[in-house]
Amino acid sequence: MLSCREATALMSQEQDRHLGMAERMALRLHVLMCAGCNNYRRQMNVLREACRRFGSGGMQ
Amino acid sequence: MELDRQSELNALRPDLLRFARLQLRDAGAAEDAVQETMLAALTASQGFESRSSYKTWLISILRNKIVDIIRTQSRELPASSLADDDEGDALLDESLFxxxxxxxxxxxxxRWADPEASFEQQQFWIVFEACLNHLPPKTARVFMMREFLGLDTGEICKETGISSSNCWVVLHRARMGLRTCLETRWFAGAGA
Structure with missing residues (x-):
């Protein structure tokens, strides 16, 4: 069973590389049971989108 | 109707400079990148109908200039370790886990309420930029190479001389720092 610390590392790596099958399953299980990590995963997507907008000239 | 490029360029210059400074953390290098971008922009021939499309195009030139500068800098400072950034990291980790x-x-x-509504607010981008500036310099650099310059981790390794696993650790650290800052300084108050 992943700890939240380990899960957050995988949720970051998910933005940079394809996770293996075992990693994906472990993460899926963890996120299903952990509201904090579930939110964290959404936050990673928000960060990516914010960076995309900021970096493409959307910065104010 | 075509834009008056010269005056647009002057108007956009401060934004370009901020973008370059944020990533290079070196006023002189940022100035060079912006100057070269402006020069390239003035000699290019295509026309633009709106300020925002012109700005997007300028940023894409600037991005390439920044990559060039980073490439040169990392050649001059080979295999720089990211160890200087480690200390604050342990502290953050303890406060979170x-x-x-x-x-x-x-x-x-x-749960961050309605990020889209935050993106619409100028104040959000001020906080966002402040949070980026808050990251340790080398961590920030790797993160911005990934997210703003669009390099993959293989290219980042090549440019900075760090290993892929180190690169993933640094990116993780950057994202953790950035989301923690945004949650504290934005989403816990204004966004909620």
């Missing part, structure tokens, strides 16, 4: 690696109750990530 308890001994068994689960979230401290006070640090459990919250």
């Amino acid at each position: 308890e001994a068994r690696g689960h979230w401290q109750p006070s640090a459990r990530p919250m």
